[in-house]
Amino acid sequence: MADPNFGSKRLVVGAHYGLRDWLSQRVTAALMAIFTLALVVQVLFGAKLGYERWAQIFSPQWMRVLTFVTIVSLAVHAWVGMRDVWMDYVKPVGVRLALQVFTIAWLVGCLGWAVQVLWRL
Amino acid sequence: MADTTATRKPRPVYRNIHVTQIVSYRLPPAGMVSIGHRISGVLMFLLLPFVVWLFDVSLTSEISYERFGAAYSAGLGFLPGWFIKLVTLGLIWAYLHHFIAGLRHLWMDATHAVTKEFGRLSALVTLGASLLLTAVLGFKLFF
Numbered sequence: 001m002a003d004p005n006f007g008s009k010r011l012v013v014g015a016h017y018g019l020r021d022w023l024s025q026r027v028t029a030a031l032m033a034i035f036t037l038a039l040v041v042q043v044l045f046g047a048k049l050g051y052e053r054w055a056q057i058f059s060p061q062w063m064r065v066l067t068f069v070t071i072v073s074l075a076v077h078a079w080v081g082m083r084d085v086w087m088d089y090v091k092p093v094g095v096r097l098a099l100q101v102f103t104i105a106w107l108v109g110c111l112g113w114a115v116q117v118l119w120r121l
Numbered sequence: 122m123a124d125t126t127a128t129r130k131p132r133p134v135y136r137n138i139h140v141t142q143i144v145s146y147r148l149p150p151a152g153m154v155s156i157g158h159r160i161s162g163v164l165m166f167l168l169l170p171f172v173v174w175l176f177d178v179s180l181t182s183e184i185s186y187e188r189f190g191a192a193y194s195a196g197l198g199f200l201p202g203w204f205i206k207l208v209t210l211g212l213i214w215a216y217l218h219h220f221i222a223g224l225r226h227l228w229m230d231a232t233h234a235v236t237k238e239f240g241r242l243s244a245l246v247t248l249g250a251s252l253l254l255t256a257v258l259g260f261k262l263f264f
Binding site: 026029030033036051054055058078081082085103106107109110113114117120 | 159162163165166169170173176177179180181183186220223224226227230
């Protein structure tokens with residue numbers, strides 16, 4: 001059988017997005033940590049920090065791509081985390097749904113703004 | 122079998138913890154890291170528009186960069202400069218705590234380092250390192 005659904009392979013419950021969410025939160029965390037490291041190293045071991053230096057850090061294409069990846073990662077990471085928080089503390093389904101919709105709108109709004117700032121430089 | 126349910130002692134029922142009970146809890150270090158991870162995450166989520174605004178004004182042009190600096194000296198709208206600094210200090214703590222506690226998470230996930238002693242020690246290191254770095258950067262921010 002191509003898709004066994006018995007014994008230890010039997011699917012009992014759930015929508016099975018738990019592992020996916022868990023893993024995506026860890027992967028996005030690692031990507032954001034790489035960005036943090038790249039930024040801190042450039043700030044610490046570069047010219048004196050002012051507008052010139054700050055803009056220079058974000059001018060190479062690789063740094064822009066890394067920043068873009070970080071912005072998207074942040075949205076995914078924060079979505080999984082905030083969803084966990086709402087699921088833990090907010091029991092009424094209607095309120096929870098409203099907060100989840102707010103979370104998505106909040107994150108997508110910030111994501112769009114940040115991407116606009118990044119690519120118009 | 123039928124009479125056992127009648128004679129059985131009522132089992133203890135644990136309702137949800139009330140907010141007033143939380144303040145009297147004495148959490149172990151790992152518990153403090155855990156709730157700190159959550160609080161710092163929510164704080165950064167709520168302040169995300171402020172962070173993007175900082176990203177915007179600090180990077181867009183030299184003129185906007187001056188507005189970025191002015192927010193910390195002259196203030197922003199009706200908010201005084203010291204308040205902006207205080208909010209930024211909160212963000213600094215949140216980032217550091219979330220970052221270090223996150224590394225601890227990743228380390229534990231990758232190595233299955235789940236001994237009681239490692240949990241306690243790494244929690245203390247997380248709390249100490251994040252607070253120390255916050256103090257250092259806070260000093261740079263205010264003085």
